Structures are given as structure tokens and as C-alpha cells.
Amino acid sequence: MIKLLFVGDVFGQPxxxxxxxxxxxxxQDVDFAVVNMENAAGGFGMHREAAEGALRAGADCxxxxxxxxxxxxxxxxxxxxxxxxxxxxxNYADPETPxxxxxxxxxxTKEGTERLTVVNLLGRVFMDQVSNPFxxxxxxxxxxxxxxxxxxxxxxxxxxxxxxxxxLDGRVAAVxxxxxxxxxxxxxILPLGTAFQTDAGFTGxxxxxxxxxxxxxxxxxxxxxxxxxxxxxxxxxxxxxYVQIEAGRAVGIERYRAVEDGVEADGL
Numbered sequence: 176m177i178k179l180l181f182v183g184d185v186f187g188q189p190x191x192x193x194x195x196x197x198x199x200x201x202x203q204d205v206d207f208a209v210v211n212m213e214n215a216a217g218g219f220g221m222h223r224e225a226a227e228g229a230l231r232a233g234a235d236c237x238x239x240x241x242x243x244x245x246x247x248x249x250x251x252x253x254x255x256x257x258x259x260x261x262x263x264x265x266n267y268a269d270p271e272t273p274x275x276x277x278x279x280x281x282x283x284t285k286e287g288t289e290r291l292t293v294v295n296l297l298g299r300v301f302m303d304q305v306s307n308p309f310x311x312x313x314x315x316x317x318x319x320x321x322x323x324x325x326x327x328x329x330x331x332x333x334x335x336x337x338x339x340x341x342x343l344d345g346r347v348a349a350v351x352x353x354x355x356x357x358x359x360x361x362x363x364i365l366p367l368g369t370a371f372q373t374d375a376g377f378t379g380x381x382x383x384x385x386x387x388x389x390x391x392x393x394x395x396x397x398x399x400x401x402x403x404x405x406x407x408x409x410x411x412x413x414x415x416x417y418v419q420i421e422a423g424r425a426v427g428i429e430r431y432r433a434v435e436d437g438v439e440a441d442g443l
Contacts, residue, residue, distance in 0.1 A: 176284065176286065176289075176419060176420065176421045176426070177206050177207060177282055177284055177289050177291055177323060177419070177420040177421075178204070178205040178206045178207075178284070178417070178418075178419055178420075179205060179206065179207050179208075179209065179291070179325060179349075179417070179418045179419075179420060180201055180202070180205040180207070180208045180209070180415055180416075180417055180431075181208075181209045181210075181211075181325070181327070181349075181351050181375060181415060181416045181417075181418065182194065182198065182208065182209070182210040182211065182234075182375070182378055182413065182414075182415045183211055183353055183356070183358070183374070183375030183376045183377045183378055183414045183415060183416075184211045184212075184213050184214050184240070184353050184354065184356055184375075184376075184377040184378065184379070185210060185211065185212050185213075185214060185215040185225070185229070185377070185378045185379065186214040186215070186218055186356070186377050186378065186379025186380065186385075186386035186406070187214065187215070187216075187217055187218050187379055187380070187386060187406035187407075188217075188406065189379050189380045189406065189407070189408065189409070189410075189411040190214070190215060190377070190378040190379035190380070190386075190411060191215055191225055191228050191229075192411060193378055193379070193411035193412065193413045193435060194210065194228070194229060194232050194378055194413065195228055195231070195232045196435070197413045197433060198210070198229075198232040198233045198234065198413075199232055199233050201233075201415070201431075202232075202233035205417070206282050206283065206284045206285075206289075207235050207236070207280065207282045207291060208233055208234050208235050208236075209234070209235065209236045209237075209238060209293055209325065209327065210229050210234040210236070210237050210238070211237075211238045211239070211240065211327055211329070211353045211375070212225060212226065212229055212237045212238070212239060213238070213239050213240035213241070213242055213243070213329065213353065213354070214242065214377070214379070214386060215229070216245065216246055217406060218386055218387070218404070218406050219242045219245040219246075220239075220242040220243060220244070220245025220246045220249065221237070221239065221243075221245075221246065221248075221249060221252075221261075222246040222248040222249070223248045223251075223252060226248075226252055226259055226261070230259075235260065235280065235282075236260045236261075236262060236278065236280065236293045237259075237260065237261050237262070238261075238262050238263075238293065238295040238327040238329075238353075239261065239262070239263045239264065239295060239329075240264065240295070240297060240329035240353060240354055241264075241297060241302060241303060241329065241354070243263045243264060249261075249263075249273075249274075250273050253273045253274035253275075254273070256275070256278075260278060260280075261274060261275075262274075262275060262276065262277060262278050262293050262294070262295045262327075263275070263276060263295060264276055264295050264296060264297035264305065264329065265277055265294055265295060265296055265297075265308070265311050265312070265315065266296055266297055266305050266306040266307065266308045266310075266311035267305055267306060268305070268306045276294065276295055276296075276311070276315075277292055277293065277294040277295070277315060277321075278292065278293055279291070279292045279320070279321060279322065280292075280293070289322065289323065289420075290320075290321070290322025290323065291322055291323050291324075291325065291420075292321040292322055292323070292324045292325070293325050293327070294312065294315065294324060294325070294326045294327070294347075295326075295327050295329065296308040296311065296312060296326060296327070296328045296329065296330075296339070297329050297330070298328065298329065298330020298331055298332060298335045298336070298354070299330075299335070300330065300331060300332035300334070300335045301331040301332055302330065302331050308328070308330075308339065309338075309339065309342055312326065312339075312343065312347075316343075316346055316347070322423070323347075323348045323420045323422075323423045324346075324347035324348055324423070325347070325348055325349050325351075325418070325420075326339070326343065326347055326349065326350045326351070327351060327352075327353055328340075328350055328351070328352050328353070329352075329353045329354045330352060330353075330354055331354055331355065333352075333359075333373050333374075336350070336352040336373050336374070337371070337373060340365060340369060340371040341365065343369055344365040344366065344367040344368070344369040345365075345366075345367025345368055345369060345424075346369070347369055347423075348368075348369065348370065348418065348420040348423055348424060348425050349369060349370035349371070349418045349420070349425055349428070350369060350370070350371050351370070351371070351372050351375050351416050351418075352372065352373045352374040352375065353374060353375055354374070355374045355385070356374070356376060356377035356379070356385040356386060357374060357376060357377075357385065358372075358374060358375060358376030358414045358430060358432065359372055359373040359374045359376075361373050362416070362428055362429065362430050363428070364425050364426075364427075364428055367424075368423075368424030368425055368426075369424070369425060370416075370418045370425035370427075370428040371428075372416055372428070372430060375414055375415065375416050375430070376414025376415075376430075376432065377412075377414060378411070378412065378413040378414060378415075379406075379407075379411060379412070380406065380407035380408065380409060380410075380411055380412075381409065381410045381411055381412040381434055381435065382407060382409050382410065383406075383407030384407075386406060386407065387404040387405065387406065387407060388404070388405045388406070388407040388408070389407070390402075390405075391403055391404040391405060392404065410434060410435040410436055411434075411435045412432065412433065412434045412435065413431075413432070413433050414430070414431070414432050415430070415431045415432075416428065416429070416430050416431065417429045417430075417431060
């Protein structure tokens with residue numbers, strides 16, 4: 176059995192701080208930790224400082240999303256897979272796209288060594304157009320050496336995320352959504368053994384509008400004009416999902432949430 180922890184989108188410096196404070200303790204109770212770093216650098220993408228902080232905290236793999244290319248650092252980091260285990264979205268058509276969209280790991284558990292493949296997919300509904308994520312994952316699953324498969328589906332539409340989970344039910348261990356930054360309450364295991372949650376939520380400023388200081392988004396809604404968005408300050412929260420995997424299928428899933436300074440927490 177693999178005990179996996181998936182941490183939702185890390186957002187800005189408050190998210191990196193919360194990850195650094197919280198993940199080391201959470202990591203002690205799991206075999207493998209995947210962290211989505213899509214918004215770790217000022218709310219957009221990931222740079223070297225953010226990647227190294229996540230690795231120090233205990234991340235075994237870092238996934239991305241639609242802001243993957245925001246910082247120049249990312250291309251160099253992807254060229255050093257031994258030190259930076261990054262998985263960017265799989266479904267880019269250009270074969271010259273830097274990095275990889277999936278990565279297989281040999282995970283040490285209490286019972287022995289288990290093979291785990293982490294996949295990052297990018298949705299297309301209400302987002303910039305990329306290649307079909309359904310076709311991309313189908314092609315990947317034609318391989319027979321992936322072991323248990325964990326999918327981070329970075330997408331906007333709840334329907335597209337649910338569609339992916341049902342499409343892959345019984346073929347992968349888990350499909351967990353990211354991107355919307357709000358944790359959903361539909362945590363479950365589908366009939367054929369695939370764990371699913373529409374969105375894991377994010378790790379970042381608690382008193383914010385999905386990470387941004389409320390002043391900017393509120394001003395835009397009120398005035399109908401563009402306004403500068405800034406990463407919110409103050410206390411942070413961490414949202415994550417635990418998945419227990421056995422023989423390529425999920426046997427347990429539970430969401431986890433903690434708010435800085437112990438204001439509120441739930442889950443395991």
C-alpha cells in the first residue's frame with residue numbers, strides 16, 4: 176500500500192511559508208508527497224527558490240499547470256530531473272516542450288518498494304487551448320509499466336474534472352483537481368476504484384480572494400475596470416488530500432485542511 180499526500184496549489188510567499196511549516200510533520204505519516212507549485216512564485220508559476228523550499232519541506236514530486244512557463248528558471252530546473260522532480264502538463268502538442276508530463280517513481284513503503292507514476296494534465300474548458308487531455312492520458316496508459324497512477328488535473332470546469340475521473344475510473348488510482356483554489360466536498364472513491372475530488376483547494380493566504388488581497392478583485396468587480404492584484408498577507412492555510420493506494424486502486428481518500436496559528440483544522 177502507498178500512502179500518498181497531495182498538497183493543493185501553493186500560492187505566493189504565504190503559501191510557501193505554510194508549506195514549510197506544515198509539510199515536514201505531515202510527511203512523516205506518508206510514503207510520498209506530491210505538491211502542486213503552479214502559483215508558488217508571486218501567484219504565477221514556480222522559480223528556483225520556491226522549488227528548493229518545497230523539496231526541503233519534504234516534497235517528492237512537484238506538479239504545475241497553466242502558469243508553468245511564467246519564470247525563466249523553470250526551463251533550467253526541468254533539465255535537472257535528478258534534483259528537481261517536476262511534472263508539467265502532459266498535453267502539449269509540441270514535442271519540443273521542455274520537461275515531462277509524467278514521471279515514474281520507486282516508492283519505499285513499510286511493505287517494500289511500489290511503483291507510482293504522477294501525471295499532470297491541463298484542462299481546456301474556460302482555459303487556453305491545449306491538446307486533448309483525455310486523448311493524452313489514454314495514450315500514456317497504453318504503457319504497461321506505470322504501476323499505480325496519480326493524476327493532478329489542473330482545470331477550471333468542475334464538469335471537465337468529473338468527466339476525467341469517470342473516464343479513468345478503474346484505470347488510475349486517483350484523479351484530484353487543482354486550479355480553482357477552493358476545496359470541494361465531493362471526496363470519494365468511484366465504483367471501479369479511482370479516488371476523486373474536484374479540487375484539492377490551495378495553500379496560501381487565508382484572508383484573500385483565492386490568494387489575492389481582496390482589494391484588487393473587489394475593485395474590478397465594482398468598477399468593471401482592470402485593477403492590480405497583489406498576493407494577500409497575513410495567516411495562511413494548507414489544503415491537501417490523503418490517498419491510500421493498493422494494487423493500483425484507491426482504498427481510502429480523505430481531505431485535510433489546516434489554518435495557520437491553529438485557528439481551525441480538519442481531516443486526519
